[in-house]
Amino acid sequence: MRQTENILERIAKQGIVLGDGGYLIELERRGWVDSGWGSEKVGTGKGCGQFTPEVAIENPEALRQLHREFLNAGSEVLQALTFFGTREKLNRAGYGGQTEAINDAAVRIAREVAGNKALVAGSVSRTQLFEREGRSAANHVRDLITEQVRLLADAGVDFLILETFFHLEEMLIAIECSRASKLPILATMTFRPTLTQCSDGHSPSDCARKMVDAGAAIVGVNCEQEPDRILAITREMRKAVSVPIAAQPSAFRTTDAVPCFTKLPQFPDEMESIQLPRNAFERFAEKAHEEGIQFLGGCCGCNAAYIHAFARGLAATTETAQRNVS
Numbered sequence: 315m316r317q318t319e320n321i322l323e324r325i326a327k328q329g330i331v332l333g334d335g336g337y338l339i340e341l342e343r344r345g346w347v348d349s350g351w352g353s354e355k356v357g358t359g360k361g362c363g364q365f366t367p368e369v370a371i372e373n374p375e376a377l378r379q380l381h382r383e384f385l386n387a388g389s390e391v392l393q394a395l396t397f398f399g400t401r402e403k404l405n406r407a408g409y410g411g412q413t414e415a416i417n418d419a420a421v422r423i424a425r426e427v428a429g430n431k432a433l434v435a436g437s438v439s440r441t442q443l444f445e446r447e448g449r450s451a452a453n454h455v456r457d458l459i460t461e462q463v464r465l466l467a468d469a470g471v472d473f474l475i476l477e478t479f480f481h482l483e484e485m486l487i488a489i490e491c492s493r494a495s496k497l498p499i500l501a502t503m504t505f506r507p508t509l510t511q512c513s514d515g516h517s518p519s520d521c522a523r524k525m526v527d528a529g530a531a532i533v534g535v536n537c538e539q540e541p542d543r544i545l546a547i548t549r550e551m552r553k554a555v556s557v558p559i560a561a562q563p564s565a566f567r568t569t570d571a572v573p574c575f576t577k578l579p580q581f582p583d584e585m586e587s588i589q590l591p592r593n594a595f596e597r598f599a600e601k602a603h604e605e606g607i608q609f610l611g612g613c614c615g616c617n618a619a620y621i622h623a624f625a626r627g628l629a630a631t632t633e634t635a636q637r638n639v640s
């Protein structure tokens with residue numbers, strides 16, 4: 315069942331909407347997603363860099379269960395697991411022929427669990443081609459994302475989350491491709507290796523302005539940093555634009571020297587040693603309102619316990635607000 319209220323109406327009504335957590339890392343920990351670590355030399359730019367979403371067709375029950383856990387913890391949005399679901403990325407992992415089936419199944423499973431309790435978002439990520447091939451990949455990227463957006467819209471998502479883009483240029487292509495669907499667009503950049511510039515040299519405020527100008531209805535940042543560090547980015551964005559700001563931090567402790575977990579030596583096989591406690595997310599939720607964040611979710615390393623912590627933090631601020639009024 316599709317929700318009649320869209321994400322923007324829900325944000326306007328509630329002030330803050332709670333999303334879900336990270337799927338691929340959690341499902342990798344549970345044994346259902348391949349990190350690619352055992353089969354290729356990661357970081358060379360030559361391998362697949364796996365973390366692809368074929369679990370949607372190979373082990374749908376594992377995916378269904380994680381959706382259920384997020385919903386039960388308080389998520390008001392479930393993201394279909396279509397991250398890294400463009401045809402070329404799936405092809406590198408050996409699943410290109412199942413591009414339609416994977417995207418379709420992922421949306422269907424999210425919708426089944428969401429019922430009338432949560433919105434369903436289609437996830438569109440960077441293709442990795444800007445990192446692998448440079449700007450000459452732009453036309454190929456446009457074709458790949460156009461295809462995936464069409465698959466997600468046909469499968470019936472309520473809105474699109476464009477996330478984990480390192481290059482603003484690729485993000486702007488993705489927004490342009492997404493506008494054809496007429497669905498609301500939530501667009502979040504990821505900052506690596508610094509907090510002050512994305513990979514093609516744009517500041518957080520510049521990214522926010524350009525994403526809004528291109529047609530995103532909600533903009534923000536996701537992945538790579540823990541809540542305290544990601545705030546530096548959302549504050550810049552908040553000052554630059556008037557649309558709702560989204561924040562989906564990861565749950566790994568990074569350092570001043572390396573403020574992104576995928577560049578730390580612990581990635582991907584020692585991340586338990588840099589896992590952040592969930593109460594950091596409760597505190598972040600308590601601050602979200604005053605920081606002007608209106609869409610709150612978790613990225614890599616966030617399972618249902620972290621979403622539950624978010625929900626507790628949001629409930630605490632609501633109670634405080636109500637007490638102040640009464």
Ligand SMILES: [Zn+2]
Pocket residue numbers: 336478536537538564613614
């Ligand atoms: Zn992430």
